[in-house]
Amino acid sequence: MILDGHTTIEHNMPIAVLQDDVVQLWKRSQTAYTPTLIVNYGSVSGEYYWYQHTNVWEKERLLRFTPREVIDARSRHRTMLPEEEYVNGHILSSKNLKRLSDAGVLVNMGAHGQIQGIGAHWEIWMMTQGGMSALEALKTATINPAKSLGLDANVGSLETGKLADLIVLDKNPLENIYNTEKIKFTMANGRLYDAEEMNETGNHPKARGKFPWELYKNATSFPGMMKQPGMAVGVGSIDRSGDYLLLFSNASLVIFWSLKK
């Protein structure tokens, strides 16, 4: 793909050791790299590290912006692996991307859509597990992808004349990379939102509307696996396979029934 001239490589190289010829080729091609350690090739995916090591279902802000059953379905029934599965898995991939980054390859944070919001943080954190500094990891989520896509004149860093897309943190992520979660404000194209609730604040204060799943009184009650069919369509997708109608809510099958009555 690099020889064919792709702009970026999505997903990691599923091998343990990158030889110098690969590093040199990658560097000189100026092809960027979006490893998505969250879905690691050649091992268990990095996503499972965070289900194992953190109680994802207790993250209140995440639950505010995602239907509870989506989080519960992915996080509560967690697989517990010996630590070396991760060390020889996504952490090894992370060491490789550090090597490529040191050689001059642009490495980008891509969260793969597993869980919106927190997934981007996991990916940044996993960059540091292979040896990147906090600053290097933050660049994978800001200026690096902007350069990779040719948008660095408009976004990717704080500069006069660039678009006002930024976040304000309560704590310093250079001191502790996990502080990327401590977001106080989000500014999108110059409009300011409080990150806790995503109500607009600043010059145009306005409470946000409700998400579809907040409109049903039982939609987010624990254990929350029962939903109205219309809701499932709202947050997931429909797959007509044969005689059955399947409704998915992200990773979990919510409802299916026969179309032949």
Ligand SMILES: [Zn+2]
């Ligand atoms: Zn993928």
